[in-house]
Amino acid sequence: MDVAKATNYDSLLSRRARLELPTPRMTRTAGTANEPAPLYLFGGGFPDPASFPYQGLVEATQDVLQHEGAEALAYGHPRGYLGLRELVCEKTRYYEGFDISVDNVLITNGSSHALAMACDLLVDVGDTVVTEAPTFSGTLHNFRRYGPRIIGVSMDHEGIRTDELEERLKELARQGRKAKLIYTIVNFQNPAGMTQSHRRRIELLDLAEKYDTMVLEDDAYGELRYDGEPVKSLFGLDDNGRVLRSGTLSKILGPGVRLGWLLAPKDLLPKVAQFKADGGTNPYVSRVATYYMRKHMHEHVQELRGIYRQKRDLMLERLRAGLGDSAEISQPEGGFFVWIRLPEGTDPQKLLDLAAARRVVHVPGSNFFPAGDTGFDHIRLAFSYASLDDIRQGVDLLCEAIKEAR
Amino acid sequence: MDVAKATNYDSLLSRRARLELPTPRMTRTAGTANEPAPLYLFGGGFPDPASFPYQGLVEATQDVLQHEGAEALAYGHPRGYLGLRELVCEKTRYYEGFDISVDNVLITNGSSHALAMACDLLVDVGDTVVTEAPTFSGTLHNFRRYGPRIIGVSMDHEGIRTDELEERLKELARQGRKAKLIYTIVNFQNPAGMTQSHRRRIELLDLAEKYDTMVLEDDAYGELRYDGEPVKSLFGLDDNGRVLRSGTLSKILGPGVRLGWLLAPKDLLPKVAQFKADGGTNPYVSRVATYYMRKHMHEHVQELRGIYRQKRDLMLERLRAGLGDSAEISQPEGGFFVWIRLPEGTDPQKLLDLAAARRVVHVPGSNFFPAGDTGFDHIRLAFSYASLDDIRQGVDLLCEAIKEAR
DSSP, X not given: OXXXXXXXXXXXXXXXXXXXXXXXXXXXXXXXXXXXXXXXXXXXXXXXXXXXXXHHHHHHHHHHHHHHHHHHTSOOOTTOOHHHHHHHHHHHHHHXXXXXXXXXXXXXXXXXXXXXXXXXXXXXXXXXXXXXXXXXXXXXXXXXXXXXXXXXXXXETTEEXXXXXXXXXXXXXXXXXXXXXXXXXXXXXXXXXXXXXXXXXXXXXXXXXXXXXXXXXXXXXXXXXXXXXXOOOHHHHOSSSOEEEEEESTTTTOGGGOOEEEEOOTTTHHHHHTTOOSSSSOHHHHXXXXXXXXXXHHHHHHHHHHHHHHHHHHHHHHHHHHHTTSSEEOOOSBSSEEEEEOOTTOOHHHHHHHHXXXXXXXXXXXXXXXXXXXXXXXXXXXXXXXXXXXXXHHHHHHHHHHHHTX | OOOSSOOOOGGGSOTTTTOOOOOOSOOOOOOOTTOOOOOEEOSSOOOOGGGSOHHHHHHHHHHHHHHHHHHHTSOOOTTOOHHHHHHHHHHHHHHHOOOOOGGGEEEESSHHHHXXXXXXXXXXXXXXXXXXXXXXXXXXXXXXTTOOEEEEEOEETTEEOHHHHHHHXXXXXXXXXXXXXXXXXXXXXXXXXXOOOHHHHHHHHHHHHHTTOEEEEEOSSTTXXXXXXXXXXXXXXXXXXXXXXXXXXXXXXXXXXXXXXXEOOTTTHHHHHTTOOSSSSOHHHHHHHHHHHHHHHHHHHHHHHHHHHHHHHHHHHHHHHHHTTSSEEOOOSBSSEEEEEOOTTOOHHHHXXXXXXXXXXXXXXXXXXXXXXXXXXXXXXXXSSSOHHHHHHHHHHHHHHHHHTO
16 A cells, blocks of 8 residues: 555564665666666576476476366475475485485475575574675575674685684684584585585584584585586485585476475474475475476486586686686586686776676676675676577677776 | 484574474374274365366466466566566455555465564564454464464454453553554454454554554455455555555465465565565466466356355354254354354363264364463364365264263
8 A cells, every 4th residue: 555654664673674684785887778688697597498398397287187186276284295305305315325204305485495494493683604605695695684693614626614614613612602504505606616525524514513503505506417426415424413405496497386495304304394384385386396307307407417518618618718817717517607706907896887788697706705895806607597699699798898897 | 314313403493493382272182093084174274175276277387388488487576476466456456446556565475474474574582462362273373483472352243352452552552562463364254253344444453553563464265255245454444554464365266376465565565575585486386376367266256155155054054953052153254164152061172072083173262362271162163175065964963072072
């Protein structure tokens, strides 16, 4: 309603609703009215829409409504459709080589919902959490709504630096505090691209136990590996019930199904499940997705690997051709992103404007750091969404813009 | 994972995760192994599965994937699919006779999610909220995860007693406190059945303004009116931005689509929207449901009214035949429920066991009261799910059980 008078809600809002969320440190300077619409979309981690199995989903819908239509349209199990929880177990066994049970699986509305539920479980306003620096900007946004203090720990080619992490945890202990969780993106880290080594994973678990904290392992892209061998997941390595792990169908089926999951130790799962207020994650689309994936998951993932490997290779090739040795370019073994340290002296704000004038979208590196005025010397590009032609043209245009932005 | 050692999570949990939730005051005494499976299901507010438009949804899915498949499978708008927000506006205009804008509408994963988001916005652990007594047990469960003190206010045939409500609000003011929200189910109150009168609605809004609190109006069943005239909604009557309103497709399409909404004053909507961590409520099923409802909503609602009116009438007839004047039986003009004050001297625990032995499920009245040892003299029956034959047989069996339970 348009209201007759402006009500002041301040004294009614919850503590979380009164939090002031930071605004992005870099945004486009006001675009002119005749600025061209973006065309080369290297911004978000969006799957290739040409990869979506439209016909397969229509067939799956028919199957579902014929075989269990009444269940598909009724309220669902609080932990999610059993068939999908079983599929998550099978997927974990097939792609990651370890066994979990349906009692470890809570279906969620995408993996951002899984991460939010981990916060519901663990984080009060004023608590401390640890993330990698850089880390996924969406998770920073997600966490910030819980009002924690966020500590960033840097990475090297093996992933999170466990020596630096231990320093931070020690420091907290000296202050009589502790981290509630350590958030880590283990495979093809978003945005930085490296995969956490087995050695670091073991060290991370040891630190979680030693400093009494949880690990929140995010793995949205694990199946989309184009080279190299998988490293066993933290959840699979953990003997102490210290790990929560999020996963999703967004990248291997489509974000529009909004299906993800949280894996949790069996003891802890009921505690986190009680925060679900969604009446049982979508029983309808859970069945449609499960019916499709039961039949097609392995071939579909195989097909996706081919599509994205080609896109990654083309983007890396054009970047090298355009930037030579002037920039550091990540070499991700999987996932959707390339992380670039810009040539020295590049003005990031100028680059944002010059790229936009060429209709190219990228994400400034500063979006990925939990705190401080840092990351301006990086950008992240997604190769997942754009067509091969658009990658070819768009990356060449971006490289021009980078040269001009010095 | 099965963990080698039991980790003690206590010092890691959030304040909300450490809340102790009350257990139901009445449950079945342990059923024997050879106890018969329930057959006459008058428990939950489940729609009639025979009413679900299976073929219509297959056709809608085909349409969606053909016309906007890429959008249906991509990330969604943070406030929900625009087409569905427009449908909510149209529905409000058609069934309730007032105009809202898409800027008042936030799509949610069912209306329980909408209620939880209202709590995210307003309620901290230890805050006070007001509900009707009795009220929907699911909402009590939903609220309790936010740790508020819940004050119940009684009702008469016009709905919530505003005189008693003002006493409670005054009392709070004297203690230097206030209610963060007043939760009310305006139409065919669940479980008690009455519809809040226009006069009471005006008084309720005046009290919200006078005592600086919000009203949370729940209307899951409004379109399913079988007699009488609609009363204008609190959200439509409010001039002061004091009302949040939840609605849902669960009862007029199917709970399995998990689509509901929160209506909020335009100023307040961005504040509550920031708590959505679902990546945009299901873009896929939002479109399927919208495409179906755009074509069929009015005829489908009309058909449902016919189905449920007949079920209600039959249940009331069999209850009167079985119980005569010994019980008080509600006469709801719509919705799914009948509320019964049991004959004096009925033992509610004995009734629960005797009904179960006859394969009849009902809900004990005590589940619907926010506090105190009360409501044992009532039960709630849903007429929505069972077939006409099952209503006929099941209600007769239940009446026998009631007579035996004295």
